[in-house]
Each structure stands twice: as C-alpha cells, then as structure tokens.
Amino acid sequence: xxxxxxxxxxxxxxxxxxxxxxxxEITAIWSYTPKNAVQxxxxxxxxxxxxxxxxxxxxxxxxxxxxxxxxxxxxxAEQLITYDGIVAHTSGSVSIEALGSLKNYxxxxxxxxFSKHKEVNFKSIPLCLEAKEKTTLQALTxxxxxxxEKVHEVNSEKRRILHLSxxxxxxxxxxxxxxxxxxxxxHELDFDLIKPLINETAQKVQTALPAEVQTGPAVRNDxxxxxxxxxxxxxxxxxxxxxYRLLSGHIKNNK
Amino acid sequence: xxxxxxxxxxxxxxxxxxxxxxxxEITAIWSYTPKNAVQxxxxxxxxxxxxxxxxxxxxxxxxxxxxxxxxxxxxxAEQLITYDGIVAHTSGSVSIEALGSLKNYxxxxxxxxFSKHKEVNFKSIPLCLEAKEKTTLQALTxxxxxxxEKVHEVNSEKRRILHLSxxxxxxxxxxxxxxxxxxxxxHELDFDLIKPLINETAQKVQTALPAEVQTGPAVRNDxxxxxxxxxxxxxxxxxxxxxYRLLSGHIKNNK
Numbered sequence: 266x267x268x269x270x271x272x273x274x275x276x277x278x279x280x281x282x283x284x285x286x287x288x289x290e291i292t293a294i295w296s297y298t299p300k301n302a303v304q305x306x307x308x309x310x311x312x313x314x315x316x317x318x319x320x321x322x323x324x325x326x327x328x329x330x331x332x333x334x335x336x337x338x339x340x341x342a343e344q345l346i347t348y349d350g351i352v353a354h355t356s357g358s359v360s361i362e363a364l365g366s367l368k369n370y371x372x373x374x375x376x377x378x379f380s381k382h383k384e385v386n387f388k389s390i391p392l393c394l395e396a397k398e399k400t401t402l403q404a405l406t407x408x409x410x411x412x413x414e415k416v417h418e419v420n421s422e423k424r425r426i427l428h429l430s431x432x433x434x435x436x437x438x439x440x441x442x443x444x445x446x447x448x449x450x451x452h453e454l455d456f457d458l459i460k461p462l463i464n465e466t467a468q469k470v471q472t473a474l475p476a477e478v479q480t481g482p483a484v485r486n487d488x489x490x491x492x493x494x495x496x497x498x499x500x501x502x503x504x505x506x507x508x509y510r511l512l513s514g515h516i517k518n519n520k
Numbered sequence: 521x522x523x524x525x526x527x528x529x530x531x532x533x534x535x536x537x538x539x540x541x542x543x544x545e546i547t548a549i550w551s552y553t554p555k556n557a558v559q560x561x562x563x564x565x566x567x568x569x570x571x572x573x574x575x576x577x578x579x580x581x582x583x584x585x586x587x588x589x590x591x592x593x594x595x596x597a598e599q600l601i602t603y604d605g606i607v608a609h610t611s612g613s614v615s616i617e618a619l620g621s622l623k624n625y626x627x628x629x630x631x632x633x634f635s636k637h638k639e640v641n642f643k644s645i646p647l648c649l650e651a652k653e654k655t656t657l658q659a660l661t662x663x664x665x666x667x668x669e670k671v672h673e674v675n676s677e678k679r680r681i682l683h684l685s686x687x688x689x690x691x692x693x694x695x696x697x698x699x700x701x702x703x704x705x706x707h708e709l710d711f712d713l714i715k716p717l718i719n720e721t722a723q724k725v726q727t728a729l730p731a732e733v734q735t736g737p738a739v740r741n742d743x744x745x746x747x748x749x750x751x752x753x754x755x756x757x758x759x760x761x762x763x764y765r766l767l768s769g770h771i772k773n774n775k
Contacts, residue, residue: 334742335742335744335745336744358745358749376713376714376716376717377716378721378724379735380724380728380733380735383724383727383728389716390716391716393713417713423707423709425748425752426703426704426707426752427704427709427713427714429703429749429752430701430703430709430714431714432737432738432749433699433700433703433760434696434700434714434717434718434721435714435720435736436734436735436736436737436739437763438692438693438696438718438721439721439730439733439734439735440734440767440771441688441689441692441693442689442693442725442730443731443774444685444688445685445686445688445689445730446685446725446729446730449682449685452681454678454682454685456729458631458646458648458672458682459631459682459685459686459689461631461632461644461646461670462631462686462690463690463693463722463725464726465632465640466633466689466690466694466722467718467719467722469633469635469694470697470715471715471718471719472638473635473638474698474701475695475697475700475701476698476701479691479694479698480633480634481687481690482613482687482691485589487590487591489590489591490683493613494613494683494684494687497680497684504770508692508767509687511762511763511766512692515759515763516691516695519698
C-alpha cells in the first residue's frame with residue numbers, strides 16, 4: 266500500500282510517521298511551506314518532497330491524505346481532480362463535501378491532540394472514518410486498522426459534535442492548566458507540584474463519569490473557600506476571576 | 521508509630537489506608553457520621569471506632585490527623601486540647617492558626633484529588649507540610665516520607681495558592697470533561713471516544729508548559745470553526761455557549 270501526504274503540520278507529521286512505521290510506503294509529500302515538506306521527507310525513508318501541488322495528482326499511490334488548515338482543504342482538493350486513488354482529509358470540523366470535486370474521497374479523522382515533539386501511541390487513538398462509497402470505506406478501514414485498534418465510522422454531523430466536545434475535553438482543560446501554571450509561577454511555586462493532580466484528574470474519568478467525581482469548593486458549595494479564592498484572584502488577573510466565578514457558579518448549580 | 525484519625529471522608533479514608541499499608545498502627549477513628557467511622561475501622565485491622573470525640577484526646581498516639589470539612593477544623597481542634605501528640609489538619613485552604621489552641625500542631629496537606637472507590641499511588645503525591653516548631657516539622661516529615669517521595673514544606677499562604685491553582689488544574693478540567701460527556705451523550709456518541717484525548721492532554725503538560733502546547737480553534741483564531749461550534753452550542757445549552765465564548769476569547773487574546 267502506498268500513501269501520499271499533503272501538509273506538514275502536527276497531524277500530517279504524526280500520521281506520515283505512523284504509517285511509515287506500520288510498513289506503508291509514503292511516496293510523496295507536498296506542503297504550503299516547502300521547507301517543512303523537505304524536512305518531513307528527510308525523516309521518512311524514500312519519500313519525495315514535491316514542489317508543485319499539481320504533481321501530487323499524477324503520483325501513483327492508493328491514498329492521498331490531506332492534512333492542511335480547514336479553510337484550505339477545498340482549494341487543495343480542486344487541484345487533485347485527476348488523482349486516481351482515494352483522497353481523505355483529516356479534519357474534525359470540515360464536511361466530507363469539501364472533497365466533492367474528487368472521484369473517490371473520504372475522511373480520516375484521528376481524535377487526538379498532536380504536538381510536534383511528543384510521540385503518541387496510535388494504537389489507542391480513535392480513527393473516525395467517513396466515505397460515500399462502501400468500497401472506499403472498506404479501503405480506508407483497512408488502512409486505519411494498520412494504525413489503530415479503534416476504528417469507527419462517523420458521519421460529518423457526528424464528527425462535528427466530536428470535534429466540539431474535544432474542545433471541552435482538551436483545549437479548555439489545557440487552558441485551565443496554563444492558568445494554574447501562571448498562578449504558581451507568580452507565587453514562585455513549582456508547576457511540578459500539581460502535575461500528579463492533573464494526571465489523576467484525567468485518569469479518574471477513564472472509569473467514572475466526570476459529573477460523579479467532581480470535587481472542589483464549588484460542588485461542595487463551600488462559600489468561605491470560594492470567597493478566599495476570589496480575593497486572591499482579584500490581586501492577580503480579572504479574567505481569571507471571571508472564569509472562576511462563571512465555572513464555579515455552573516458547577517454549584519449543576520449539582 | 522501510632523496515628524489516630526478524625527474524619528471518614530475521601531481524604532481521611534485514603535490517608536488512613538495508606539498509613540496502614542506503610543506499616544503504621546492506626547489506633548482510633550472518630551467521625552461526625554459514626555456509621556462511616558465504623559465502616560472505615562472495619563477495613564483497617566486493629567482500629568477502634570470511637571463514639572465520643574472527647575475520647576480521642578486521651579487515646580495514646582503520636583499523631584492525630586484531622587480530615588474534616590474546612591469549617592469544622594477549628595471546632596474539632598478545641599475538643600482536643602489535652603491531646604499529647606501532634607495534631608495536623610489536611611486542608612489546602614485552612615490556616616495553621618485554626619489549630620492554635622493545641623499544644624503541638626501542624627498541617628499535612630496531600631495535593632491530590634481523592635475518590636472513594638479509586639485507589640491512588642501515594643508515592644507520587646506531593647505532601648505539603650507546615651509546623652511552627654522545628655521538631656514538629658521533623659516528626660511530620662518522618663511520617664510523610666513513609667507515604668510519599670515528594671515531601672515539601674509549604675506555609676499557609678503558599679498552600680492557599682496551591683489550593684487555588686488546583687481548582688484550575690483539577691476541578692475546572694473535570695467540569696469541562698463533564699460538558700464534553702454531556703454533549704456526546706446528547707448526540708448518542710460514546711464518551712470512550714474522547715478518553716484517549718483527555719489522557720494525552722494531561723500527559724502533554726507533564727513535560728511541556730501548557731501555554732506552549734495549546735491547540736484548538738481559539739489559539740489558531742479559526743473563526744469559521746468557532747462560529748460553527750457556537751451555532752451547535754446554541755441548540756444545546758446557553759451556559760455551555762457562555763463558557764465557550766469566554767474561554768475561547770481569552771485563549772485567543774493570550775496568544
């Protein structure tokens with residue numbers, strides 16, 4: 266099986282490396298940033314960094330994976346109309362219709378957060394697939410199963426819901442961590458001190474519903490502690506106080 | 521070494537069991553809810569559930585750990601003035617002064633979130649200690665090192681900051697998880713799908729600063745995706761929309 270890649274960001278990089286490790290031949294890479302395509306090609310044996318996106322359409326491969334910014338997917342797809350294999354984008358929020366100009370297309374969405382310098386274990390990453398044709402879905406499933414044990418068929422509407430929920434499961438918690446880190450830094454306390462807490466909080470909901478393991482002053486309606494926290498936050502940053510009040514209020518009321 | 525325990529909640533339970541496992545004799549337990557004290561005593565060999573709190577002051581032990589609601593600590597302490605050992609509370613936000621009526625006192629604050637039915641590994645939990653007397657601090661340190669490799673001296677003011685930051689590192693992320701779980705449930709999608717994402721998000725900040733690994737539409741200022749998300753949230757719950765807007769706005773501006 267052969268795969269070509271469009272894009273050189275975090276998702277493209279991790280997918281390309283994971284496919285290569287799974288024994289799949291990566292034929293060519295094109296990126297809006299040619300330098301990054303060359304760099305990624307250097308990391309994977311036998312890959313060619315292609316200069317002109319039009320070339321990608323004529324390169325022989327079974328799959329072409331588009332992993333670029335959401336807004337660019339449609340534009341990229343329109344330059345690949347002569348491509349013979351299956352084209353799939355990797356976005357959580359872009360409809361399958363963005364690839365509608367192509368012969369054979371689908372979606373290959375890995376539900377995970379990727380950072381350039383952190384390895385991930387693909388085996389446990391849910392891969393959400395979508396295709397109009399049954400044979401395309403089967404082909405994408407075969408490819409996906411080489412990477413992960415968790416392969417799901419998810420339509421565009423449900424994928425959009427998954428993507429929205431991942432903002433609450435990942436992006437917002439990470440922002441909360443950054444506030445915690447900032448508070449500690451301002452007071453010359455080591456961020457390491459709360460790392461086990463961050464880990465355990467994520468661990469807990471692997472086996473329990475989050476609402477059932479909610480802890481803290483808000484869920485206990487511990488007014489005294491919340492008042493103390495608000496006093497401290499007033500001395501730090503007004504936006505943290507605003508967040509504290511809004512979230513504590515909702516936790517208290519949802520109990 | 522002998523320890524007696526006041527309280528039967530999550531923190532009291534986990535500390536009592538961890539001390540017992542570390543080979544320390546738990547002499548007696550008293551709780552506001554006698555039934556819970558009896559239940560906890562049944563789980564730990566040789567422990568006596570005491571009916572009257574006044575009895576706790578005359579029981580022979582080296583340490584008496586108070587792990588009750590923040591508001592009750594001072595009141596409990598006042599009934600222990602004849603106790604001969606070291607009394608320590610386990611609260612993140614109550615000053616050491618709440619025990620000021622006692623002969624020998626300190627703080628023994630485990631920086632972790634505890635749930636009744638989930639085991640935790642105490643070895644990696646930071647234990648934050650405070651005492652006025654050097655000998656008391658030394659005794660608390662000896663006790664703490666039996667449980668954990670991470671023992672720190674932290675004064676009341678810094679402990680309060682740690683506790684505040686733990687709301688952002690634990691309670692608020694858990695609330696975000698609960699919104700994600702709710703969104704998925706409303707759309708008949710399995711919460712299991714985003715569990716690897718939750719885990720990886722917490723894993724990432726073990727080795728990187730949260731601000732450096734922030735991902736998602738807000739930090740990319742991806743207006744189109746955010747507008748789509750807001751449209752979806754409008755059909756769900758107004759408080760989720762409010763949270764989405766507030767946090768996305770801050771993430772965008774802090775970039």
